[in-house]
Amino acid sequence: MSGLIAHLDLLMFPVAIVLLLRGFPVAFTLAGVGLLFSVLGAVFQVGFFAGGDLSFLRALFGxxxxxxxxxxxxxxxxxxxxxxxxxxxxxxxxxxxxxxxxxxxxxxxxxxxxxxxxxxxxxxxxxxxxxxxxxxxxxxxxxxxxxxxxxxxxxxxxxxxxxxxxxxxxxxxxxxxxxxxxxxxxxxxxxxxxxxxxxxxxxxxxxxxxxxxxxxxxxxxxxxxxxxxxxxxxxxxxxxxxxxxxxxxxxxxxxxxxxxxxxxxxxxxxxxxxxxxxxxxxxxxxxxxxxGQRLSDRSSLPQLVAVIGAIIVVYFVLNFDLRLAKSTITSGDKINIAIVSLGLIAFTWGSAVSLWRIWLSKTADEPSVLTSILRASLHMSVxxxxxxxxxQVFNLAFRGLGxxxxxxxxxxxxxxxxxxxxxxxxxxxxxxxxxxxxxxxxxxxxxxxxxxxxxxxxxxxxxxxxxxxxxxxxxxxxxxxxxxxxxxxxxxxxxxxxxxxxxxxxxxxxxxxxxxxxxxxxxxxxxxxxxxxxxxxxxxx
Known part of the structure; x- marks a missing residue:
């Protein structure tokens, strides 16, 4: 028993792997195993948990x-x-x-x-x-x-x-x-x-x-x-x-x-x-x-306009000072700002049209391709x-146990x-x-x-x-x-x-x-x- 207590840190990995193979969600398994072994560390006075409390886990918030x-x-x-x-x-x-x-x-x-x-x-x-x-x-x-x-x-x-x-x-x-x-x-x-x-x-x-x-x-x-x-x-x-x-x-x-x-x-x-x-x-x-271009049989003009607008914006931002907070704004600056503004409008219009076309496209499982994209992206990101x-909970517990x-x-x-x-x-x-x-x-x-x-x-x-x-x-x-x-x-x-x-x-x-x-x-x-x-x-x- 004393040998197991002395190696609680190493036991965390086989326990986590067994639970994962049983089909438990990954995030909750890692956090749950971390909390479980932190409590065991406090009970058996191991490592940073030797004081009998779990204050070491406060670093999780940071x-x-x-x-x-x-x-x-x-x-x-x-x-x-x-x-x-x-x-x-x-x-x-x-x-x-x-x-x-x-x-x-x-x-x-x-x-x-x-x-x-x-x-x-x-x-x-x-x-x-x-x-x-x-x-x-x-x-x-x-x-x-x-x-x-x-x-x-x-x-x-x-x-x-x-x-x-x-x-x-x-x-x-x-x-x-x-x-x-x-x-x-x-x-x-x-x-x-x-x-x-x-x-x-x-x-x-x-x-x-x-x-x-x-x-x-x-x-x-x-x-x-x-x-x-x-x-x-x-x-x-x-x-x-x-x-x-x-x-x-x-x-x-x-x-x-x-x-x-x-x-x-x-x-x-x-x-x-x-x-x-x-x-x-x-x-x-x-x-x-x-x-937006792929999912619609309409003209590709909005996408082309958006690309041209983006290129204009990037070019002028990299090569000219477009800050509005400058003490002096010359006529040349005003022209550059106007061109960039038109580029932004073109880019925004083309992107909005593309989003609208994606929204109107249907799938077998979702009312819109855009809905399907957002659901899948949210699921993977979360x-x-x-x-x-x-x-982080698992790593903190592992460190706390030595x-x-x-x-x-x-x-x-x-x-x-x-x-x-x-x-x-x-x-x-x-x-x-x-x-x-x-x-x-x-x-x-x-x-x-x-x-x-x-x-x-x-x-x-x-x-x-x-x-x-x-x-x-x-x-x-x-x-x-x-x-x-x-x-x-x-x-x-x-x-x-x-x-x-x-x-x-x-x-x-x-x-x-x-x-x-x-x-x-x-x-x-x-x-x-x-x-x-x-x-x-x-x-x-």
């Missing part, structure tokens, strides 16, 4: 207030990116992307598979939610691939793998949350090590760090599909009949707007034009304009922040030093990925383990593990976990929407080559850290 604080702009991007992704999905823009890509690559053996991988990358980066992306791609792509006589195993492997790319391809919800958590852990760890002026780590740095490894991973997927099509063409046939003509003009016209939107969102972050929150708002408005609050010291002693005492500690942490996160979604792992496990990694110093006294590199490695590691049989989350999501002729065995066998690709790319990034750190350093130099 953490929640920090979440709502106006200075915490990073997490504001979460509901905006969710809204952007859901709008692209529910409006049918994602389906149009797939059909357009399929027409471009359709003549190639494996062309449809390549299209699915690329569209999955774009959709995964927009939503960032593994379940939503895999289900969406399964519903849109799998029937099309099976109808085109694609091999069932190859089809399911492509869909499951591309659906998890949101873990590593920016702009990604996962990287936003991971960036916020790792940034705080990095600063805390470096201050504890005596470094009171650590270089800040932004979400933009992590986006830049993840871009190159993510694109290499997508390239590896595409290369594998081409190899299958070359050596076993019956598994990935061409979907365009011999002699059938495909006009590239209309196809590119469909393809260009969503691609330009994603490039604009990511580019504005990477080049420092906008913060992640500002870029997310750009993406949300862009998704509204695209959906889920994220509820889990965040529950994780868990931070236990983890620190465990990792620093491992034979082999820092690299064994890193490998152990990745292994633990990989195994937890079988049972927990990325939100629980990022919010619960990362704040506990990451400070230990950042406490290790190199020979020159600098941090041994670069936080951007750690973020990319974590993202790749979690993505691999979500794909690995028999417990990978992505496989269960795909099984739920796959037709009866596709068996669970087909899904498991189909994903194995992609898991091997994942492991190879993860090993390359671990060995060659410059893949993750070169671009952020270049952009900040």
């Amino acid at each position: 953490r929640i207030f920090g979440l709502m604080d106006e200075t915490n702009e990073v997490l504001v991007a979460v509901p905006l990116f969710v809204f952007m992704g859901v709008t692209l999905e529910r409006s049918g823009v994602a389906a149009d992307l797939l059909s357009s890509m399929a027409k471009i690559f359709g003549r190639l053996p494996g062309g449809l598979g390549i299209s699915v991988a690329i569209v999955g990358m774009l959709l995964a980066a927009s939503t960032g939610i593994v379940g939503a992306t895999v289900v969406t791609m399964g519903l849109i792509s799998l029937p099309t691939m099976l109808k085109a006589n694609y091999d069932k195993r190859l089809s399911t492997g492509i869909i499951a793998a591309s659906g998890t790319l949101g873990q590593i391809i920016p702009p990604s919800l996962v990287l936003i949350i991971l960036g916020d958590v790792l940034s705080n852990a990095y600063i805390t760890a470096r201050r504890n090590a005596g470094d009171w002026a650590p270089d800040p780590v932004s979400v933009g740095d992590i986006f830049a760090g993840a871009l190159l490894p993510g694109l290499i991973l997508v390239g590896a997927y595409v290369l594998y599909i081409l190899c299958v099509a070359l050596f076993a063409p019956h598994r990935a046939p061409s979907v365009v009949a011999e002699g059938e003509k495909v006009s590239l003009g209309p196809v590119l016209l469909l393809l260009a707007p969503p691609l330009l939107l994603i490039v604009a969102v990511l580019g504005s972050i990477l080049f420092g034009v906008a913060t992640p929150t500002e870029a997310a708002s750009i993406g949300s408005i862009g998704a509204i304009l695209l959906a 889920m994220v922040f509820a889990i965040y609050i529950g994780a 868990g931070e010291e236990t983890v620190n002693e465990f990792f620093t005492g491992l034979p082999g030093g820092p690299w064994i500690a890193l490998g152990s942490m990745l292994l633990i996160m990989f195994l937890l990925g079988f049972f927990l979604d990325f939100l629980e792992i990022v919010f619960v496990v990362t704040p506990i383990m990451a400070p230990v990694l950042f406490s290790f110093s190199g020979a020159d006294g600098s941090v041994l593990f670069h936080p951007v590199w750690i973020a990319v490695v974590m993202g790749l590691n979690l993505q691999t976990s979500f794909l690995t049989p028999p417990f990978g989350f992505a496989l269960f999501y795909l099984r739920a929407v796959a037709p009866k002729e596709v068996t669970t065995g087909d899904i498991y066998r189909g994903i194995i080559p992609f898991v091997v690709i994942q492991i190879v790319i993860l090993a390359v990034v671990l060995w060659w850290s410059d893949l993750a750190t070169w671009l952020p350093a270049l952009l900040t130099s």
Whole structure:
């Protein structure tokens, strides 16, 4: 009994996992386990609860207030990116992307598979939610691939793998949350090590760090599909009949707007034009304009006017002083202000027309597509922040029971030093990925383990593990976990929407080559850290 009491902190994890596997809601499970073990700590006089009271949990209010604080702009991007992704999905823009890509690559053996991988990358980066992306791609792509006589195993492997790319391809919800958590852990760890002026780590740095490894991973997927099509063409046939003509003009016209939107969102972050929150708002408005154009057979003039108005506003704001509070306003200033005002009116009109068109569009389950979008966005956003609050209770209880010291002693005492500690942490996160979604792992496990990694110093006294590199490695590691049989989350999501002729065995066998690709790319990034750190350093130099 005394042994169990001495390790209450470690018992929290198996208890939480068992309850989650029983189907209890994640947020309430984390908060409930935290409160339960806090009470046990007070009863048995353990750690910071040795006084017999729960006053240590008062820090929870400060953490929640920090979440709502106006200075915490990073997490504001979460509901905006969710809204952007859901709008692209529910409006049918994602389906149009797939059909357009399929027409471009359709003549190639494996062309449809390549299209699915690329569209999955774009959709995964927009939503960032593994379940939503895999289900969406399964519903849109799998029937099309099976109808085109694609091999069932190859089809399911492509869909499951591309659906998890949101873990590593920016702009990604996962990287936003991971960036916020790792940034705080990095600063805390470096201050504890005596470094009171650590270089800040932004979400933009992590986006830049993840871009190159993510694109290499997508390239590896595409290369594998081409190899299958070359050596076993019956598994990935061409979907365009011999002699059938495909006009590239209309196809590119469909393809260009969503691609330009994603490039604009990511580019504005990477080049420092906008913060992640500002870029997310750009993406949300862009998704509204695209959906308004897609869901109506009327003229695209309102969307075009809105885009032109937005470009005018951005140009004049970046190049002229438009403040009305200046002591002197010249005639030139008045002209600029009038032009910007017209641009704002044009932008507002085009956006309002787009929203109205989305509102008038019907769905099978909702009276309006807009209602469906808002419900799904609200559900996902509330889920994220509820889990965040529950994780804060869990983490506080873990710290109060002495868990931070236990983890620190465990990792620093491992034979082999820092690299064994890193490998152990990745292994633990990989195994937890079988049972927990990325939100629980990022919010619960990362704040506990990451400070230990950042406490290790190199020979020159600098941090041994670069936080951007750690973020990319974590993202790749979690993505691999979500794909690995028999417990990978992505496989269960795909099984739920796959037709009866596709068996669970087909899904498991189909994903194995992609898991091997994942492991190879993860090993390359671990060995060659410059893949993750070169671009952020270049952009900040």
